[in-house]
Amino acid sequence: MSTLNLPQPIAAYFTADQKTPEALARCFTAHAVVKDEGHTHTGLEAIQAWKAAATTKYTYTTVPFALEREADMQVVRAHVAGNFPGSPVDLRYRFRLERGLIASLEISV
Template sequence: MSMNLPKPIADYVEANARLNIDGMMKPFLADAVFIDNGKRYQGLAEIRKLLEEEAIAVEAIFTPDTVREEDGDVVLEGPVYGDFPGSPIRFTYRVTLANDAIKTLQTTV
């Protein structure tokens, strides 16, 4: 990817491109929050389960094509391709970083 992303976000996107769940989990803080279309998952165990069921199981890969900073967050937009109805679907990811890690990741369609 040619975008200049903060390292935790770049690491997450690159691991997702390889469908590497361990790599996807590595950038998150232990008490991170993942909000998936309004549903909240907190902590590494809940986030891992979500990603295993909603990303890895359907081979969903996020390919951001835009990035901007908004109110201190990093906002990425782009299609998610995978083995699911309607693929690809355009997503927005809003990421809050803390201590060089992902504190919050919010996805919306």
């Protein structure tokens, strides 16, 4: 991650991803939306629960390796490896930022 110059909220997200669900939720706006694995999680409580469930179910590492801009989105490509089906995989994280926080995130292959 140190070789990429990620915007601060996105860098904070990837740092928090390796910590607690509470730390990760602090990266988002109050009404943020996360879309992952066909589910939508809206609001800090739902985002925190999503992260807690993923952490309980799987152990994984995420290494961002590319950053692109698509309209009003920041798209990070990251290598994710762990004990989940299909590991390892390169994922796309589409972030929309708002006032120094993440307003939306969509994770896809």
